[in-house]
Amino acid sequence: MNEIATHTKETLAKIEATPPAQGATMKGVPFEARDVVRIGFIGLGGRGFGVLKEVLAVEGARIVAWHDPNEAQVRQASECVTGAGHPLPASETDWRGLCERADVDLVYVCTPWDLHVPCALHAMECGKHVAVEVPAATTLADCWRLVDTSERTRRHCVMLENCCYGATELMVLNIVRAGLLGTITHGEAAYIHDLREILLADRGEGLWRREPHKLRNGNLYPTHGLGPVAWYMNIHQGDRFTRLVSMSSLPAALAEYRDANLPSEDPKRGEIYRCGDMNVSLLQTALGRTVVLQHDVVTPRPYSRINLIQGSQGAFCDYPPRIFLNGQKEHEWKSLDHLKADYEHPLWKKYGETALKLGGHGGMDFIMNSRLIQTIRRGQPPDMDVYDAAAWSAPGPLSEISVAENSMPLPFPDFTRGRWKAEGAASKSRISKTFAD
Numbered sequence: 001m002n003e004i005a006t007h008t009k010e011t012l013a014k015i016e017a018t019p020p021a022q023g024a025t026m027k028g029v030p031f032e033a034r035d036v037v038r039i040g041f042i043g044l045g046g047r048g049f050g051v052l053k054e055v056l057a058v059e060g061a062r063i064v065a066w067h068d069p070n071e072a073q074v075r076q077a078s079e080c081v082t083g084a085g086h087p088l089p090a091s092e093t094d095w096r097g098l099c100e101r102a103d104v105d106l107v108y109v110c111t112p113w114d115l116h117v118p119c120a121l122h123a124m125e126c127g128k129h130v131a132v133e134v135p136a137a138t139t140l141a142d143c144w145r146l147v148d149t150s151e152r153t154r155r156h157c158v159m160l161e162n163c164c165y166g167a168t169e170l171m172v173l174n175i176v177r178a179g180l181l182g183t184i185t186h187g188e189a190a191y192i193h194d195l196r197e198i199l200l201a202d203r204g205e206g207l208w209r210r211e212p213h214k215l216r217n218g219n220l221y222p223t224h225g226l227g228p229v230a231w232y233m234n235i236h237q238g239d240r241f242t243r244l245v246s247m248s249s250l251p252a253a254l255a256e257y258r259d260a261n262l263p264s265e266d267p268k269r270g271e272i273y274r275c276g277d278m279n280v281s282l283l284q285t286a287l288g289r290t291v292v293l294q295h296d297v298v299t300p301r302p303y304s305r306i307n308l309i310q311g312s313q314g315a316f317c318d319y320p321p322r323i324f325l326n327g328q329k330e331h332e333w334k335s336l337d338h339l340k341a342d343y344e345h346p347l348w349k350k351y352g353e354t355a356l357k358l359g360g361h362g363g364m365d366f367i368m369n370s371r372l373i374q375t376i377r378r379g380q381p382p383d384m385d386v387y388d389a390a391a392w393s394a395p396g397p398l399s400e401i402s403v404a405e406n407s408m409p410l411p412f413p414d415f416t417r418g419r420w421k422a423e424g425a426a427s428k429s430r431i432s433k434t435f436a437d
């Protein structure tokens with residue numbers, strides 16, 4: 001009994017410990033304005049190549065260098081860049097060298113998860129802003145490393161959480177900000193995506209993304225669902241996550257799929273997957289809101305991020321998008337169509353056509369990338385900063401700890417070190433005019 005109590009105390013103390021700050025906050029800190037943003041890419045695989053194509057179409061973006069150890073990926077990217085009439089970027093022999101180049105302003109990190117933090121830290125140490133794929137980090141120590149390095153080097157670390165920029169998500173953000181849903185009380189978010197075939201493939205993500213299923217048990221991919229809900233809830237602009245508790249189901253579907261589809265001599269047949277098929281976490285915020293966060297990437301089931309936001313005057317729920325406002329006919333959702341004229345987000349009004357033509361994840365990728373490059377060119381603060389990257393990634397390790405500790409409720413680190421409260425106009429910045437054009 002005593003042993004358990006001591007162990008629990010140590011776990012909680014470790015999570016609650018806030019390391020001393022190494023620099024001033026990066027909240028609200030603007031980029032230094034520049035006409036042309038010179039970009040280096042680390043990782044040109046499925047995601048890196050997709051993002052590269054979007055960035056090529058953004059005004060003021062110039063891709064100057066890249067690195068990927070896979071020559072076929074570099075060849076594919078080269079053909080794409082020259083085909084689009086752009087000069088061929090320099091091919092670096094490693095990611096450190098790419099970060100060290102004098103002619104790079106912004107480094108995109110589109111690699112397997114274990115390289116996100118080393119690349120992001122080195123890029124910032126070399127004086128570059130960094131845009132890192134999701135999740136930014138997979139341990140709490142690494143979340144803090146990103147925060148501390150960003151504050152000390154005065155460089156931004158932006159996590160590329162494209163789902164925040166979906167047409168539906170930005171319209172719902174407008175609806176929430178306009179007060180249609182009343183006082184926001186609850187959200188539900190998820191990453192439910194059947195990745196069994198991809199996880200077991202002998203190429204692409206199959207080469208690295210199955211490994212965490214052998215080693216970890218929790219929410220391996222929290223940010224796609226949580227990011228948009230965090231925006232609806234004004235997280236870090238007046239609220240913050242304060243605690244988390246998590247539970248995992250047993251693992252079953254990935255091993256069953258493997259055994260049904262791979263020959264008996266395939267070495268993957270010997271693998272043991274620890275990660276529960278469904279992980280459910282409950283988060284609470286400082287203002288008393290609740291969030292249900294789910295993760296399931298191995299079960300046969302249609303894709304969903306749930307994307308539900310509940311207020312005192314109504315609720316929105318996605319997949320398919322529908323809304324219920326106080327006074328509406330009882331028990332009947334309505335589509336969002338009748339609200340589009342008034343609440344479509346200005347970014348989608350202006351860039352929606354181009355975004356849809358390029359098509360990355362229904363256009364959200366172009367909106368995110370063009371918006372990031374636009375904020376740099378104009379010398380504005382980023383929409384998503386290092387505190388968002390850390391807090392949206394943290395349910396990964398926190399859920400693992402909670403599950404391992406018999407679903408113990410855990411404190412949620414305050415990566416902002418107390419600066420999560422609304423700072424005047426900042427709380428409305430995401431629908432302000434500057435966000436609009």
Ligand SMILES: NC(=O)c1ccc[n+]([C@@H]2O[C@H](COP(=O)([O-])OP(=O)(O)OC[C@H]3O[C@@H](n4cnc5c(N)ncnc54)[C@H](O)[C@@H]3O)[C@@H](O)[C@H]2O)c1
Nearest residue numbers: 043044045046047048067068070073110111133134204205
């Ligand atoms: N935001 C999104 O919608 C989205 C979608 C898919 C993937 N992702 C994220 O993007 C990242 C990459 O995923 P992916 O699907 O492109 O995987 P992938 O396996 O297709 O590509 C990874 C690439 O990284 C390269 N790489 C490996 N080691 C490297 C090194 N040392 N230096 C440089 N490059 C190296 C590989 O050669 C490969 O080309 C992951 O973090 C993933 O979670 C995000």
